[in-house]
Amino acid sequence: MEKAQSEEKIKKLIQKTGAYLCMDCSKCTGSCPIGRVGATYSPRSVVQHIVLNGGGLTEDHLWRCLTCGLCHERCPADVKYPEFISSLREDAIARGVKPQATHQGTIKELMRILAKDDLKQNKMGWLPDWVEVIDGGKSKESKGDIYFVGCSPYFDTIFDDFKLDLLGTHTAGLELLKSCGVTPAVLANERCCGHDALWSGDKDLFLKLAKANLEIFKEAGAKRVFVSCPEGYHTFTTAYPEHLGDTGIEFINTIQFLAGEMTAGIQANGTASVTYHDSCRMGRFSGLYDEPRALLGLVDGVELREMEFTRESAPCCGSNLWINCDQISRKMQVDMLNEAGKTGAGIVLTSCDKCRIHLACAQMEMGNVKAKIEMDNVLQFLYRKAVRKS
Amino acid sequence: MADFEPRIVAFACNWCSYAGADLAGVSRLQYPPNIRTIRVMCSGRVTPGWILRAFEHGADGVYVSGCHIGDCHYAFGNKMAEKQVALAKKLVEQLGLEPDRLHLEWVSASEGQKFADSVTGFVERIKSLGESPIRRKD
Numbered sequence A: 001m002e003k004a005q006s007e008e009k010i011k012k013l014i015q016k017t018g019a020y021l022c023m024d025c026s027k028c029t030g031s032c033p034i035g036r037v038g039a040t041y042s043p044r045s046v047v048q049h050i051v052l053n054g055g056g057l058t059e060d061h062l063w064r065c066l067t068c069g070l071c072h073e074r075c076p077a078d079v080k081y082p083e084f085i086s087s088l089r090e091d092a093i094a095r096g097v098k099p100q101a102t103h104q105g106t107i108k109e110l111m112r113i114l115a116k117d118d119l120k121q122n123k124m125g126w127l128p129d130w131v132e133v134i135d136g137g138k139s140k141e142s143k144g145d146i147y148f149v150g151c152s153p154y155f156d157t158i159f160d161d162f163k164l165d166l167l168g169t170h171t172a173g174l175e176l177l178k179s180c181g182v183t184p185a186v187l188a189n190e191r192c193c194g195h196d197a198l199w200s201g202d203k204d205l206f207l208k209l210a211k212a213n214l215e216i217f218k219e220a221g222a223k224r225v226f227v228s229c230p231e232g233y234h235t236f237t238t239a240y241p242e243h244l245g246d247t248g249i250e251f252i253n254t255i256q257f258l259a260g261e262m263t264a265g266i267q268a269n270g271t272a273s274v275t276y277h278d279s280c281r282m283g284r285f286s287g288l289y290d291e292p293r294a295l296l297g298l299v300d301g302v303e304l305r306e307m308e309f310t311r312e313s314a315p316c317c318g319s320n321l322w323i324n325c326d327q328i329s330r331k332m333q334v335d336m337l338n339e340a341g342k343t344g345a346g347i348v349l350t351s352c353d354k355c356r357i358h359l360a361c362a363q364m365e366m367g368n369v370k371a372k373i374e375m376d377n378v379l380q381f382l383y384r385k386a387v388r389k390s
Numbered sequence B: 001m002a003d004f005e006p007r008i009v010a011f012a013c014n015w016c017s018y019a020g021a022d023l024a025g026v027s028r029l030q031y032p033p034n035i036r037t038i039r040v041m042c043s044g045r046v047t048p049g050w051i052l053r054a055f056e057h058g059a060d061g062v063y064v065s066g067c068h069i070g071d072c073h074y075a076f077g078n079k080m081a082e083k084q085v086a087l088a089k090k091l092v093e094q095l096g097l098e099p100d101r102l103h104l105e106w107v108s109a110s111e112g113q114k115f116a117d118s119v120t121g122f123v124e125r126i127k128s129l130g131e132s133p134i135r136r137k138d
């Protein structure tokens, strides 16, 4: 019975992700960054295997993929491999197979606790004074504008050693929004968006988190929710409506919004040459390639030096979903940092602070990275290094 | 809440605290039965992930014990434990639980009385804090 159900599900996912259209060209395998640095990972053969046999993957097949989307980008038949593999994960989890959690499960357990009903979080102590924190009830001042912080306060604790100032990204986001006349409130009890749960196949956990978030957004009377985390933004704009129907809320990417609102002539404190890393959720998944570049272009004295592989072809930061971090991940991170170094820029900027965590982790292994390069988040860089001309 | 019996997970190092707990037992020292002891090879092995997992599964308190500083069988395991527990405490607090629900204690193999006393004290403390807000409704 269970087997029949599983077979039925797999048939459906082959349909849904277009896997039956695969023409065995292997462009995906040739593009996959995991294969490039040495692992024998072949999305083509996984697709072929499932379409022909309907199951029987090894754990390596199941969990190794980073869902970075480069294969899908290049696939001539539009096979949605990241969705394909995460549906297979969902099926595997239903059978009791589990991924290996990194950081001894700290982050996984955190997400599970964040899905609990009676939670009274205490994570917003660092906010600028002007920001209203809503803890139950409606917003008094923000007119339905909400800013979503996400897991950064927890990551800031866990990765304290890396000294990344992950909260500074949100301070910057909020202050820059304010400079454009938007003063959103934050929600004391917002949950993790559920991105990692979803893509690692834990659909139940994703749904719990998503429902809790929507309830909290609605209770606060949210009309527009500003999101700086690219994973959160993509999850709210695509996965929430897909799984829970129309949310009735406008989710806005902070960088995209600022790029539309701010005007040229922002003065920088000195000059800087920077390079920009397109994270997968910002770029390939949300199509936001031009916006961060446009925003950087508004600042006088900032020179953008592009890496060889950018935009649709940008490499992945090597680790995703807090599962499967190993030597392959490390190799990808080191390669990426070296690519950034080759541009001659002094700073590599990213819009995804999770990328920044993984890349900083690689940098901590001294000697590994030939090119020493600073790292920053686009929003923080803009806020700290550049002052608006009044 | 008068009859609230806390559920407490206690991680005890094999080389010291676990033996200390044994000593408390064979010496017939009294301490409340609220702890579920998990033996680990060193307090340094207890990660924030395990501590959160205990809370996620409905623990009202988590007690971590290891060898006194300087006595760790693996030299610096208990130094790691100090760091890991401090990190976990911060997470627990951010999650909105009282940080006092997590406790680290050094207990040697000869300190049966200390083990019994500190567990008794911890159980009292958790009793006064009440049920964990994220305890599973079952």
Ligand code: SF4
Residues within 6 Å of the ligand: A021, A022, A023, A024, A025, A026, A027, A028, A029, A043, A044, A047, A071, A074, A075, A076, A077, A078, A079
């Ligand atoms: S790129 Fe697309 S069509 Fe080609 S093998 Fe991969 S999944 Fe199949």
Ligand code: SF4
Residues within 6 Å of the ligand: A028, A031, A032, A033, A034, A043, A064, A065, A066, A067, A068, A069, A070, A071, A072, A081, A082
């Ligand atoms: S999503 Fe990325 S990691 Fe996964 S198979 Fe495709 S290219 Fe490889």
Ligand code: SF4
Residues within 6 Å of the ligand: A149, A150, A151, A152, A191, A192, A193, A194, A195, A196, A229, A230, A231, A232, A233, A354
């Ligand atoms: S997308 Fe990631 S970082 Fe952002 S809120 Fe969700 S889990 Fe946290």
Ligand code: SF4
Residues within 6 Å of the ligand: A102, A103, A319, A322, A325, A326, A329, A357, A358, A359, A361, A362
């Ligand atoms: S690269 Fe990322 S997932 Fe891997 S160990 Fe470092 S921080 Fe953890």
Ligand code: FES
Residues within 6 Å of the ligand: B013, B014, B015, B016, B041, B042, B043, B044, B065, B066, B067, B071, B072, B073, B074, B075, B076, B077, B078
């Ligand atoms: S061996 Fe007891 S704390 Fe390390």
